[in-house]
Amino acid sequence: MTGAGSGLGASMVQRFASVGMAIVALDIDGGRAQETADAVISGGGRAIALGVDVADRSALEGAAKGAKDAFGSCNVLCANVGVQQFGALDKLSEAEWRWVLDVNVMGVVNTVAAFLSLMRDTGGERRICLTASSSVLLPGERIGAYVASKFAVMGYGETLRLELGREGIGVSMLFPAGMESRHLESSQLAKPTDIPGAVMSQEDIDFMLSSRNLDTAFHVATTEHATRNLLEDLAADRPYIVTHGDYRSELIERNEALLAAFDRAQD
Numbered sequence: 001m002t003g004a005g006s007g008l009g010a011s012m013v014q015r016f017a018s019v020g021m022a023i024v025a026l027d028i029d030g031g032r033a034q035e036t037a038d039a040v041i042s043g044g045g046r047a048i049a050l051g052v053d054v055a056d057r058s059a060l061e062g063a064a065k066g067a068k069d070a071f072g073s074c075n076v077l078c079a080n081v082g083v084q085q086f087g088a089l090d091k092l093s094e095a096e097w098r099w100v101l102d103v104n105v106m107g108v109v110n111t112v113a114a115f116l117s118l119m120r121d122t123g124g125e126r127r128i129c130l131t132a133s134s135s136v137l138l139p140g141e142r143i144g145a146y147v148a149s150k151f152a153v154m155g156y157g158e159t160l161r162l163e164l165g166r167e168g169i170g171v172s173m174l175f176p177a178g179m180e181s182r183h184l185e186s187s188q189l190a191k192p193t194d195i196p197g198a199v200m201s202q203e204d205i206d207f208m209l210s211s212r213n214l215d216t217a218f219h220v221a222t223t224e225h226a227t228r229n230l231l232e233d234l235a236a237d238r239p240y241i242v243t244h245g246d247y248r249s250e251l252i253e254r255n256e257a258l259l260a261a262f263d264r265a266q267d
């Protein structure tokens with residue numbers, strides 16, 4: 001589990017531990033990853049923790065070796081890290097773009113690349129869960145770098161599902177809506193200090209929320225609520241896992257516009 005030190009990742013860890021799975025908790029904040037592992041151990045489970053930056057492929061390869069040494073196998077892999085960087089598209093710096101893409105996109109690619117051979121050796125029922133975002137299904141303004149990165153996660157995940165399905169490894173994409181977590185605080189802490197600027201401003205947040213009524217569509221939930229169906233959805237190898245929120249009509253509207261474009265092309 002990457003991003004295991006907080007929020008959604010920590011809640012997913014508790015779900016997996018509740019059914020007896022051994023946990024490898026990875027986070028750029030090694031102390032927080034250890035707290036997640038300690039909570040599992042104090043509940044009678046098995047867990048290790050490692051401080052890892054998902055943008056660093058070699059660090060993840062070291063983590064995969066640590067997982068193999070500790071538990072010998074990997075049945076479920078969650079690439080869950082995602083950082084937020086608010087800002088209008090004409091205001092984001094190149095360095096901010098690269099940071100978001102390095103962590104949110106290459107972080108997912110690196111995680112899978114590092115753990116895939118251990119998963120292949122494990123055999124049996126295996127699952128990969130990639131954390132995308134509801135913003136792929138209903139984009140909002142002022143979070144363009146984040147939205148673009150999560151679209152890339154979905155594109156990668158769709159292809160991975162096709163390629164690994166042949167080997168019996170299921171791939172699911174998770175679409176959380178707003179959750180009570182440390183998302184903005186931990187993004188600020190993880191942002192390299194040589195990239196100037198805050199990850200958010202209240203003006204950007206207000207603008208985003210008002211731009212498409214996102215505050216009502218994405219009511220904020222606890223991470224416990226967001227993970228309530230996770231085990232069942234992964235067991236059933238469902239490609240898409242929506243955690244909560246009601247933005248069905250906006251999704252239909254977008255898909256109908258796409259289908260209309262498709263229809264026009266049939267002339």
Ligand SMILES: NC(=O)c1ccc[n+]([C@@H]2O[C@H](COP(=O)([O-])OP(=O)(O)OC[C@H]3O[C@@H](n4cnc5c(N)ncnc54)[C@H](O)[C@@H]3O)[C@@H](O)[C@H]2O)c1
Binds near residue numbers: 176187
């Ligand atoms: N919170 C929301 O409203 C929301 C909504 C939709 C999607 N998401 C997605 O859910 C996922 C989890 O976010 P969360 O809300 O639980 O946030 P969180 O901040 O509570 O947890 C994210 C964790 O990732 C870690 N992290 C950050 N950069 C890292 C890096 N480079 N390498 C390793 N670890 C790193 C942080 O230290 C933190 O512990 C993210 O992919 C996020 O984009 C969150």
